[in-house]
Amino acid sequence: MPTIKVNDINMYYEIHGEGEPLVLIQGLGFEISSITQGKGKADYLDKYSQKYKVIVFDTRGSGRTDKPDIPYSIEMMAEDTIGLLDLLGIKRAHFIASSMGSCIALTLAAKYPERVKSLVLHVAFHRVPFPRNVIWSLMWRMPGGKKQMMKGADFLFKQQYPPTPESFARQGLAPLNFDGRKLLGQIKASTLIVNGTKDQAVSMKITQELAQGIPGAKLVLVEGDHLFISQDINLLLKPALEFLAEVDAF
Incomplete structure (x- = not known):
C-alpha cells in the first residue's frame, strides 16, 4: 500500500476517486482504515469520491505512518500535509478536517492560502482554553464528559492500526x-464549521470565537x-457536500 517519504517520516496515504482534489485530515489518534474500509468507506468516503479525488493519510504518530520519538506540533503536521501534496503534485485542494485536524487545516490555510480552495472544519477548535495539566480532569468532571472520553478512547485503541500509548x-x-x-x-478560503452543541x-x-474570527465563515450547529x-x-x-458544491459553482 502507498507509503511515501515526507520530511522525516514514512507517511501512509490512499487516493480514492477522480476529480478535483479533496484532502481529509483526521483527528487525534485516528487512522484512515475506519473510513477506507467497510461501512465507513460506503457511508462516508465513497460519497466524496464519487465527485472528488480524495486524499486520505495517517498523520505522524497514527496508523501506518511513522511514530518518531520526538515532540510533535500542529505546525509540524501541517508541513507534513503540504509535503505530501507537493510529492503528489497537488497544487490546490478542498480540505475537510476533524477535531485536531482542524488545527492542522487552519495552519495550512493561513500559511499557504494559495493551496486551499475551501475548508470544512468538523468538531473544530483553534485553541484549548485550559491549562494542559488540568484539561483532562476538567473534561472528565463535566456533565457527560466521562462518557464521551471513554467512548473515544474505546474506539481509538480498537482501531485496526491503533496508536501506541506513547x-x-x-x-x-x-x-x-x-x-x-x-x-x-x-x-x-471559504470556510464551513460543523460543530456539536453538546461537545x-x-x-x-470556542466554537463562536472560531466562527467569528474567520472572515465569512459559515457555522452549522x-x-x-x-x-x-x-x-x-x-x-x-x-x-x-452542499458547501463544496456551492464553492465549486463559483
Whole structure:
C-alpha cells in the first residue's frame, strides 16, 4: 500500500476517486482504515469520491505512518500535509478536517492560502482554553464528559492500526500547545464549521470565537457531542457536500 517519504517520516496515504482534489485530515489518534474500509468507506468516503479525488493519510504518530520519538506540533503536521501534496503534485485542494485536524487545516490555510480552495472544519477548535495539566480532569468532571472520553478512547485503541500509548500522548500534546487565534483573520478560503452543541471537548465559546474570527465563515450547529458522526454521518456529510458544491459553482 502507498507509503511515501515526507520530511522525516514514512507517511501512509490512499487516493480514492477522480476529480478535483479533496484532502481529509483526521483527528487525534485516528487512522484512515475506519473510513477506507467497510461501512465507513460506503457511508462516508465513497460519497466524496464519487465527485472528488480524495486524499486520505495517517498523520505522524497514527496508523501506518511513522511514530518518531520526538515532540510533535500542529505546525509540524501541517508541513507534513503540504509535503505530501507537493510529492503528489497537488497544487490546490478542498480540505475537510476533524477535531485536531482542524488545527492542522487552519495552519495550512493561513500559511499557504494559495493551496486551499475551501475548508470544512468538523468538531473544530483553534485553541484549548485550559491549562494542559488540568484539561483532562476538567473534561472528565463535566456533565457527560466521562462518557464521551471513554467512548473515544474505546474506539481509538480498537482501531485496526491503533496508536501506541506513547504516540498518542505525543499527538495529544500538539493541540494543547497550539493557539490559532492569530491565524483566524488570515484565512482567505471559504470556510464551513460543523460543530456539536453538546461537545464537552469544544465549548460553544470556542466554537463562536472560531466562527467569528474567520472572515465569512459559515457555522452549522448540530445536536450532538464530539463523536456525533458516529450516530449519524449525514450530520456532517450533507452540509459538507452542499458547501463544496456551492464553492465549486463559483
